[in-house]
Amino acid sequence: MSEQNSGKFLLTSIRDLDGRERDIRIAGGVITEISSGGELDGIQHEDEKVIECRGLQLLPGLVDLHTHLREPGREDAETIRSGSAAAAMGGFTAVHAMANTDPVADTAGVVEQVVRLGRDAGYCDVFAVGAVTQGLNGRELAELGAMAHSMANVRVFSDDGHCVFDSLVMRRALEYVKQFDGVIAQHAQDPRLTENAQMNEGKVSAKLGLAGWPAVAEEAIIARDVLLAEHVGARLHICHVSTAGSVEIIRWAKARGINVTAEVTPHHLLLTDDLVASYDPVFKVNPPLRTDVDVRALREALVDGTIDIVATDHAPHPKESKECEWSEAANGMIGLELALAVVQESIVKNKMASWRLVAQRMSISPARIGRIDDHGLELGVGIIANLTVVDERIERKVSEIKSVSKSSNNPYRDLILPGKVMHTFLHGNLVVHQGELVRPL
Amino acid sequence: MKAVLSSADITRALTRISHEIIEKNRGTAELVLLGIPTRGTHLAERIASEIGRIDAGEIPVGTLDITLHRDDLRSRPPRPLTPTRIPAGGIDGKRVVLVDDVLYSGRTIRAALDALGELGRPALVQLAVLIDRGHRELPIRADYVGKNLPTAHEEVVRVAIKEIDGEDSVSIANAHE
Amino acid sequence: MSDNATAMKKHLLSINDLTREDALLILDTADELARVSDAPIKKLPTLRGRTVVNLFYEDSTRTRISFEAAAKRLSADVINFSAKGSSVSKGESLKDTALTLQSMGADAVILRHGASGAAHRLAQWTNGVVINAGDGTHEHPTQALLDAFTIRKHLKRSSGNATGVGEDLSGLRISIVGDILHSRVARSNVLLLHLLGAKITLVAPPTLLPVGVEEWPVEICYDFNEAIEDCDAVMMLRLQLERMKSAFFPSAREYSRLFGLDRERLLHARKKPLILHPGPINRGLEISAESADAVESVILEQVANGVSVRMAVLYLLLGGAHE
């Protein structure tokens, strides 16, 4: 999709997903040669750039099914250009831009514009998520078919930010997108149970005097929707699963053969609601940070496959939306640049998961759910070279990492996190080299 | 550290001050003793009982906290208040004798006079101290002095009394001791 | 004179900022300052040259006047900054306001705000001392301090100690009745009364208790008659009638029948309990008209106690140097 596919690269002694050292040759946008580590060393082709990768881990380019790029409408918080650059810095080669922009991505025109701006920026393949209902109103379906058949080729539909709460509308949406193999990505939140909700409902909210967002408001919607998906034989995806109870329901649904997939965000894998005690809205997010028990259940579910993927829910906000009282502040945190580091911290460092599993959850499975063909591919000669190279040995103070996102609502800023994305290849072109954008913003 | 007054010296000094108070006030009529916490309070009680013994009467004695009137509050973290106890008869029209352990800059007494001003209008106010170590920063002098003790600025005068410290003594130390 | 410097935290945002010793120090200092308030000249020079700002985003004349009187009796300069009609209502953020007040030289900001945690936020943005005068449904620490002060004065005095000075509240059983869920007064009181050793019972319909209340150091009782039996003090919370619209309870009549205080309910009390209410009372709702009269006297006393307690807080937070 991006420019000229002219780069020629030789990656030497890089570790594949099975832990073997490889030399990998890239040319014309695809992988042209793979051999055992060291074999191709010194056999350099003309115009070829050799990148020494000893000790570095190769991953298929990461795919994010849930990104808020804010354009059109809130270019002060993020643009498609800055957001896709942040994605590349985080090792992503594809992102799905959520529909809750201004105007809402509920027509072919808007989704095509989003994809075009992504292509023009050239940092990352940008796919558009279409709104389920017109203007996210929850009542009338948006032109789902027009978006699916547009140049944007939309397959994922979501009213994210809002729940498709009306049971009948949800049923119809699930049924309707079957004709083009689409999926409804549900933001599961019972709106009545979460009126004015500020944080997870539990012992911390009781103490802080903040209105509670009960787990049941998520779980009840998921329970309804898996039953609806079963009834109409449709494909359902659950956005940002945040509770142990939700995990149980999804596990049950999968055992029953229901066609449901689910995502978890990096922040729900690492952070808990205790952090709200500072009243710093950098920790305000929807669904809210939950408890230790939930974090443990989410990690286990991600490892055992009950939760299929990690999706960032990257939600940039300008300073003034966070430098205020908690209840006034906007929901959301940025996540593209550190998603892989947070996943490493949450499940790799403690040996719950291998890099192969990370590749599955952050690249292969999300690409399959989003029905995109050029990403999330098993390593092999001839595949399109969407690749990420990470140095897992580096540890960094988050506060010292410079970000390319336009927003700074980073909840990890007081932490030290492992791993650094060294190189990102998009269609065989180097977009991030040695942890820097090849073409600065 | 150098001992300056022994227990017996202190008792003698307080007895002498008691006699002087009676003499100067021509008796004990309308007399009220107010100690400045914390050691001044106990010294005031001792003087009152000594005057009572000499004069065979009960002398009203109280305590006057000056914390809220200090001019050096901002130089240190806030201090807890100590109680102010004014004898039942009040201080209006009385002959009030303030009692403190050491007279130094005079700022404590200035604060005590301010505090007193809010409680009533005495006929007159006198000052009794166990030690006058000099270095006044205000035009204040004591009417009754147990001992005049020339000191250097960097020296510290330590007054110990039985009620608080378990013994009666006065000594001088260098600041770093 | 005593040189025991206190080690209180810089701000008073929550009762959690206080140790038991801090809380007793505030009450004992208030006790001493109450005597000053009785003196003919009601002004002390203690905070001369210090500027205290009353920053009130919610109307609360009673609390504002109480803080203002306390600050003025300690000779502080007081600036009243009400959000209504000022730049605040024109969209200036709390942070901008904080920075403005700081550049004006405010040594302390007393903040009343509708958002839980607003005082915590303010403290992150300003160098001055922040005193929480009620933040959303979170806390109202000085109200709890004055409640504890009043309770101690009534229930812990003895022949040699007319005001209970130096005492904590151990051995007392105190019921807090009403809308616990939305009450900042209740949250602060639970923390403080527990800190001071009292046994606390919360009496409310389950809808008006927060999820997570199981973690609080309290007993829960749904039966007011049972709770009042063995009670030394009853703290009635003000009920906002609009709660009815969100299905918290069916009707005012049912609420007052089950959770209101009236003469008949008081017949269940073995001891005659001290009745407190943060005021103003909804007569006939949480307290029956005839019981309200009995409570009014304590409410008036609370006004005086409020000034003493707030003077103590201002003195202890502002009266000295903080390193």
Ligand SMILES: [Zn+2]
């Ligand atoms: Zn969402």
